[in-house]
Amino acid sequence: MADRDRDRDRQQFQLHPQQQQQQQYRYEGGLKNILPQKGPSTSQIVAIVTLLPVSGTLLALAGITLAGSLIGLAFATPVFLIFSPVLVPAAILIAGAVTAFLTSGAFGLTGLSSLSWVLNSFRQATGKEPGEYAKRRVQEATAQVGEKTRQVGETIKAKGQEGVGREGRESGAAVGAGAGAGRPA
Template sequence: MADRDRPQPHQLQVHPQQQYRQEVGGKPLHTQKGPTTSQIIAVVTLLPVTGTLLCLAGITLVGTLIGLAVATPLLVIFSPILVPAVILIGGATTAFLTSGAFGLTGLSSLSWVLSSFRQSTGKEPLEYAKQRMQEATIQVGEKTKQVGETIKSKAQEGGRETAGRT
C-alpha cells in the first residue's frame, strides 16, 4: 500500500489550485497587447500607396479594354494587309535568326576542328599546309620527270623504227 501512495516518476500530477498559463514566444498570453507603433505607422503609410497602385491597375485595365474595342474592327478591316505583312516579317526574322545560328555553328565547328588538329599534330595549320605543299611540289616534280623520260624513250624508239625503214 505504501507504493500506491507515492507518486511514480512517469505520472503527471495536476494541482487544481494553480492556474495554467499559456505562453507564446516566452511571454504570457494574457499580457500581450495590440500592434506596436511601428506596425501602425507601416500600415498607415502603405494603405495610400496600395490604394494608388490598385487605382492605376484598374485604369490600365479599362484603357486596355477600350483600346481593344477600338482596334478590333480596324484589325478585321485591315487583316488582308496585316496577315501577309506579319507572315513576311515573321519569315524574315526566322531567316535572320537561322542564318546567325548557322554562322555561329560553323565558326564553333571550325574552331573545334582547328583545336583538335593542333592537339593531334602538334603543329600550326599554316606550318602543316606549307609542309604538305612542299611534299606535293616534290611529288609533282618527280612525276613530271618520269613522264618526260617516258616520252623521250618512246620518241627515241619511234625514231629508230623510222630510221630502220628507210
Template sequence: MTGLPIGGTLLALAGLTLFGTLIGLAVATPVFLICSPVIVPASLAIAFAVTAFLSSGLVGLTGLTSLSWFARYLRMATEEVPGQLEEARKRVHDAAGYVGQKTKEVGQEIQRKAQETKP
C-alpha cells in the same frame, strides 16, 4: 537635386510617348481591321523569314565554332606529338636494353647449367 528635373523630364517624355502611341493605335485600328486578310499572312511570312534567317545564322555560327574547336584541337595535338615521340623512343630504347640484358642473363644461365651437367 539633379535627379528631380531629369526624372521629371523623362517621365514627361514617357507620357508623351504613351499618348502618341494610343493616338496612333486609335487611328490605325480601322486600317488593320480592313486590311487584316493581307496583314496577317504578310506578318506571318515576315516572322517566318526572320526566324529562318536567325536560325541559319545560328547554324553557321555553330559550324564555325566547331571548326575552330577542331582546328585548335589539331594544333594542340601536333604540338604534343614531338614530346610523345621522344617519350616513346625512350621507352623502346629502355625495352631493348632490358631485352638485351635478359638475353645475356639467360645465355649465362644456360652456360652455367651446361657446365654443371658435364661429368
C-alpha cells in the same frame, strides 16, 4: 487558459531579454538617429536641383509617348482589322524571313565554332599548328607532282626518240627506194 497565455508571455520574456534591450536602444533616438546631424552638403543640393527638372521632363515625355501610343493604337486598330487578310500573310512571310536569316546565322556560327574546335583538338593532339602541317603536306605533294612530271617527261622523250628513230629508218628506206627508182639504169 489565461494562465497558459500568461505563462507563455513570461517564458518569452525570460527567454529573450537581450533582444528586447537591443530593440530599445535601436529605436530610442527616433528619427534623429536615422538622419545625419548636419544638413545636406552643397553638392547634394546641386545634384537634387539639377536632377528634379531632368527627371520631371523625362517623366512628362514618357507620359506623352504613352498617350500618343494609345491614340495611335485606337486609330490603327480599324485599319488592321480591314487589312488583316493582307497583313497576316505579310507578317507570316516577314517572320519566316527573319527566322531563316537568324537560323542561317546560327548555322554559320555553329560551323565556325565546330571548325575552331577541330583545329584546337588537332593542335592538341599533334602538338603542331594546322598551318605548319598543311604547309608540310603541300610541300610533299609538290615534290611528288614534280617527280611524277619528270618521269612523264622522260617517258615522252624516250617514246619521241624511239618514234623518230623508227621514222628515220622507214623514211631512209623510202628515200633509198625512191632514189633508186628515179635513176636510169
